[in-house]
Amino acid sequence: xxxxxxxxxxxxxxxxxxxxxxxxxxxxxxxxxxxxxxxxxxxxxxxxxxxxxxxxxxxxxxxxxxxxxxxxxxxxxxxxxxxxxxxxxxxxxxxxxxxxxxxxxxxxxxxxxxxxxxxxxxxxxxxxxxxxxxxxxxxxxxxxxxxxxxxxxxxxxxxxxxxxxxxxxxxxxxxxxxxxxxxxxxxxxxxxxxxxxxxxxxxxxxxxxxxxxxxxxxxxxxxxxxxxxxxxxxxxxxxxxxxxxxxxxxxxxxxxxxxxxxxxxxxxxxxxxxxxxxxxxxxxxxxxxxxxxxxxxxxxxxxxxxxxxxxxxxxxxxxxxxxxxxxxxxxxxxxxxxxxxxxxxxxxxx
Numbered sequence: 001x002x003x004x005x006x007x008x009x010x011x012x013x014x015x016x017x018x019x020x021x022x023x024x025x026x027x028x029x030x031x032x033x034x035x036x037x038x039x040x041x042x043x044x045x046x047x048x049x050x051x052x053x054x055x056x057x058x059x060x061x062x063x064x065x066x067x068x069x070x071x072x073x074x075x076x077x078x079x080x081x082x083x084x085x086x087x088x089x090x091x092x093x094x095x096x097x098x099x100x101x102x103x104x105x106x107x108x109x110x111x112x113x114x115x116x117x118x119x120x121x122x123x124x125x126x127x128x129x130x131x132x133x134x135x136x137x138x139x140x141x142x143x144x145x146x147x148x149x150x151x152x153x154x155x156x157x158x159x160x161x162x163x164x165x166x167x168x169x170x171x172x173x174x175x176x177x178x179x180x181x182x183x184x185x186x187x188x189x190x191x192x193x194x195x196x197x198x199x200x201x202x203x204x205x206x207x208x209x210x211x212x213x214x215x216x217x218x219x220x221x222x223x224x225x226x227x228x229x230x231x232x233x234x235x236x237x238x239x240x241x242x243x244x245x246x247x248x249x250x251x252x253x254x255x256x257x258x259x260x261x262x263x264x265x266x267x268x269x270x271x272x273x274x275x276x277x278x279x280x281x282x283x284x285x286x287x288x289x290x291x292x293x294x295x296x297x298x299x300x301x302x303x304x305x306x307x308x309x310x311x312x313x314x315x316x317x318x319x320x321x322x323x324x325x326x327x328x329x330x331x332x333x334x335x336x337x338x339x340x341x342x343x344x345x346x347x348x349x350x
Contacts, residue, residue, distance in 0.1 A: 032086040034066075036153050037122075038135030039073065040099035041108060049076045051088075052139040054151060065140045073115055090121040094154040096172065097139070097191070100132045106211040110179065113210070117176040124173040127157055130205045130212075133192045141193040152198045157189070165232035165246070166222035168204055179210035182329045183316025187224050190215060208310045208332070216312075220301045226251055226268065227313045239293060242277035242286045246270055247350050255318045262319055263340045268294070270347045283349060291345040298343050306337050315339060 038050035046069040054063045068083070070076035081088045096116065103109050116122055131138050142152050157169055168189045178186040187204035194200040204221040206213045222232050226249060235246040248271040256263045274286060305312055309332040316331040323335065 032084055032088045033092045034088070034090065035092065035151060036095045036097065036139055037090075037093050038097045038099070038139050039102065039112065040135050041102045041105075046070055047073050047076055048135075049073065049080065050136050050139050051080065052142065052153065063142060065136065065143075067136060073112065074119075077121070090119075091123060093122055093126050095127045095129060095157060096122075097129050097131055097135050099135050100130055103130050103205070104212055109212075110210045113172065113176050116172050122172075124176075125171050128170050128172055128175050129157070129189045129191050131191050131193075132202075138191070138193045138199070142198050156191075156199050164201075165225060165230075165235045166218045167201055168221060168224060175207065178207045181209075183311065183319070183331045184314040185213075185310045185312050187216070187221065187312055189221075206305075206308075206310050206312055208308075213308050213310050214304070216301065216304075219297060223298060223301060224312055227253075236275070237290060237293070239286065239289045241281045241289060243275045244272045244286060244290060245275055247273050253315075253318060255315075255322060257319075257322050258340075261338045261340065262315070262322070262335050264315060264318070264342070266341055266343045268343070268345045270294075270345060271350050272347055273350045287347040287349070290347045294345045295343055299341075302341060302343075306339065309333055309336060311336050315341075 032053050034051040034053045036052040038052075040048045040050075042048075048067065048069050051066045052063050053066060066080060066084070068076050068079045070079055077090065098109070098112070102112070116126075117124055139153070157167065168187055170186065170188045174186060175188065186207040188207060190202045190205050191199045192202055201218055203215050203217045204224070205215050222235060226232055229251055232246055232249045237244050237246070248269075250269050252267045252269075254265040256265075270290070272287075272290065274283070277286065302313075311332060316328060316336065319331070319335070320328065323331070327334070
């Protein structure tokens with residue numbers, strides 16, 4: 001009998017302990033879950049953080065903007081958490097918009113990215129974008145657009161294949177590793193608040209060793225996706241004599257060394273659909289014009305990046321089997337400026 005009572009007591013005791021394990025769980029209705037964070041810092045002033053927090057309301061979603069200042073990003077996050085009426089869950093942040101004046105400071109940018117990467121609260125998969133605008137304006141712009149829901153800024157970067165092939169998705173972890181890469185440089189999308197739309201894509205900021213070097217156009221940005229073999233399906237090209245849509249793309253590269261100079265044979269295959277054409281324009285002329293325009297755009301961009309010693313295509317990563325690891329550390333300065341690329345475009349009708 002005593003044994004039975006002992007076991008009953010033990011079962012009740014263990015059940016009580018397991019129930020206590022949920023004491024700090026917050027109901028979803030008691031949480032504030034920001035999706036977008038904006039970060040800026042004027043000269044030597046304090047950091048300014050802006051959060052865009054969706055607020056469910058009937059069939060629509062609106063959002064509110066929360067702003068706080070502090071000497072460090074960590075202290076600002078703490079202030080926001082303390083002053084908020086609900087528990088703030090930073091683990092669902094999908095996009096971090098950094099104001100250009102902060103991004104231009106290499107030391108500050110490195111420190112910020114290092115903190116974001118090491119934070120246990122902010123996911124390293126969150127995307128990064130840079131803006132010339134005030135971050136408050138970018139984030140609050142969503143509420144000024146009729147019929148736009150609270151997730152519009154995040155949705156902007158996640159349209160899916162076939163909708164915005166020139167737009168880049170650059171997560172925190174990729175920006176974090178930029179200073180440690182010897183054979184590839186990182187591109188971060190540049191955006192601003194739109195007049196009729198939530199955002200406008202202005203191209204890509206190029207990071208070399210964690211430092212902003214240059215900005216390239218949206219049309220040039222698509223080459224980064226191409227050379228990563230991301231399909232640029234959906235890209236519309238106006239050729240003057242015709243307008244075409246790219247329905248499929250793929251790149252094949254062959255690398256070699258000649259007289260200690262790197263060479264790449266690069267073939268870009270495009271499948272296209274003709275949307276409209278001027279009367280009398282043949283399919284062959286349209287194909288040739290698209291090939292000419294694309295090749296010229298690439299060579300202009302290659303010349304620009306070789307002048308600044310920024311390998312945004314990641315060509316250097318394809319020479320690991322031809323150049324020693326020790327020598328690849330100097331890829332940008334010793335090899336990339338002398339790289340010869342034979343780039344050919346082959347366009348075919350769908």
